[in-house]
Amino acid sequence: MTYRIVEIEVTEPLPKLVLKSGETGFAFLLRRKGRAIGFLMRSYSEGTILCPDMLSEWIVQDLKTKLLQENIREELLPSVQGHLSFPSLTVAICTKDRPDNVDRCLKALLKLQQPRGDRPPQFQILVVDNAPSNDRTQNLVASLSQVCYVQEPKPGLDFARNRAIQETKTELLAFLDDDVVVDRHWFDGLVEAWQENPDAAAFTGLVLPYELVTDAQILFERRGGFRRGFEKIRYGKTLPGNPLYPCGAGIFGAGCNMAFRRDVLLHLGGFDEALDTGSPLPGGGDLDIFYRVIRAEYSLVYEPQYLVFHEHRREYDKLRRQYWSWGLGFMAFVVKSYHTDPLQRSRLRWLIKWWFKYQYHNLKQSLRGRNPSPPALVWAEIWGGIVGLFGEYGRSQKRVEQIRKQFS
């Protein structure tokens, strides 16, 4: 299975699209005057011709409200725009042995860093090379004068992230995973989010698929991917209508595209190194920092224009492992919070109950063929959750201690 990803600008005439052989569906990123407003995907048989009428019908079906809302926003906007000058920013890319990914990520990022007129570059870039087994990443970065490089010998994503906090002096610090490519409006999106919320401590953004060329990638995206919608959301102390808030930290965003005020990260003691250990896969470190930001009574802002494209795991086995690590990381985060945040214990217990109930429901639906994820994947996540619930955080803390000793 391969889906073709097409960008559509709705204010321009819609194209006529033909699926080439080997392609089995379309995914559309819809923009209105450059702003991302929707994502649609659907499978078709090879050779399908999608004429503008069919496409427009589909768009109004799913996005009529959003289209009108953007129209109203445009009319209201002139009265509310702010003009604060954006603070200094470092973009940190944490990577381990994936120089090709870093290369791709940097290329897109450097396009946005181009100084406008005679002004200095709008942000700095730092590559944190995490326990590399060779010097390819180092050599790559050495060839780019605008990019800084630092090595973090202790293996673990959150060691790398904390290293980035130590190495930078800028007011804001954005993190990107090496397997993402930033959108052309990524930086503008962050600026917009900051100007609308200069008091916020953290920003997360929309994550869309970079490619949909394998079954595993399509499967993941159909399950919802990393998408958190096309509406700006400002998270504060409470969220009416969500009884699990703020413990269900998955709503806040994804760690592959997030930014923080650096002083807040320092104040919170940085990322928890006992999460995200063992493998380069994300696992709970992002949830934990979002949760702590909110619990420290700061605001967190989700901004859909702060957009990146993420290359999902191509292989089914790696995707299964990722599901497993999500379950694991999530429960490790819950268990950790249970110990460190006594005030939220009853809610966290509720969350655990809710999570298992939800996964049980997923498994049932999946066995009946009504869930995009096959049972094996759902089960992997549940199993990860069980392992995470029973002592994984403690085991991880020991591992981290070991690593620290080894490198001290």
Added chain:
Amino acid sequence: MKATPFRPYKVLNLELSEGIPELLPDGRYQGIFLVVWWHRIPLGALEILTQNSPLSPAQLTQQILPAITLPVGDRLLEHGFKASLPVTKAQLPQDFPPAYSALISLQNPLQKLSQQLEQIQIPPQSSVSVIICTRDRPEQLQHCLRSLQNLHHQPTEILVVDNAPSSDATKNVVAQFPAVRYLLEPQPGLSIARNTGIQASVGDLIAFTDDDVEVHPDWIFRLQQGFHDPRVMAVTGLMLPAELDSEAQLIFHRGVGGPGWKYRALVFDSEFFEAMKPFGVPAWFVGAGANMAFRREVFNKIGLFDERLGAGASGCSEDSELWYRILAEGWHCRYEPAAVVFHYHRKELEHLQEQSFQYMRGHVTALLIQFAKYHHWGNLRRLFVALPRYYSRLLWNALIKGFKGRNMTLITEIFGCFSGIGFYFSRR
């Protein structure tokens, strides 16, 4: 259980055309009930908790947008944004999506919306009589009459029907307003008073409001506009809370405070009536008695308010029973949210209990009267199947979670239902 003192909500009306302000937190309030207007047309409302403010203009805009988009679409575009009628268990043809080109080419939707609404002509024969029935609430009546002086389109006449008063305080209040006519109806009962008012009035349209209401300056004009379709025999409007200062007011506002679609117009027609006939047509969704208007001719055709119903008799539902007759005869009722009144909900919880009792008693009586008139079995089905099922579910819920919030008045309501059956047979 620890009793925490109730903190009120602030009712804030925001006129978008005057710019979007910063919303500052005010510790006296639990939150803000924000009603969003555009050139005096209500477009939506939202609640903002004090702990989630301050909100900058940009942040506030972000919260406002989803609340107003559907109502804006409803007024601007032919299709795609219509509210669906309150039809359960039955199917009505679905609204289809708007034309893509119309949606994409739309510019300055808000400006266009107000222009479009001004273009709706009021029908030629649409002089208005406003009738207010009141009983021993001279102070509230005074506020109400004062708000009527601010109407941009003045009605032909304003009538106050003083219903079985215990003093001449009401008469003295009315005397302060030379343009207002005073009528005395010694026999108690809201329906009786309303019928007296109808018979004494001269307008082509008859608008009713209550003494505990303040009307919006455009109220009459928007009601008149609502009659532009000759099939429409009744128009109702939006009832907004004037204040949310007490717990009873908040519960009323959240529970029975009005229809859920709120800011989008609706036309109740024969299709709706036929679809819901087997289940008992929920005519009460048409609106509220504090904000309704009728064509005079409809009273000649189907009669006046049923005097067994309404405050002072069964308790309520005299309005919905009349709408029921209008729909049953094949005419339309229109809900027009641009016709706004601000209602002072009862402040005391005891009143809420009493009101809930009256509501259910009136409702049940109306079901029986409707059945007797038309032999539509759906009314009995609602009374003997749907209501018991509804209340047993709520009762079960309340036994587990406690008689709080919505369920505070549960027992009273159930008693009200039984009382309604008794009332019907005693007055048959």
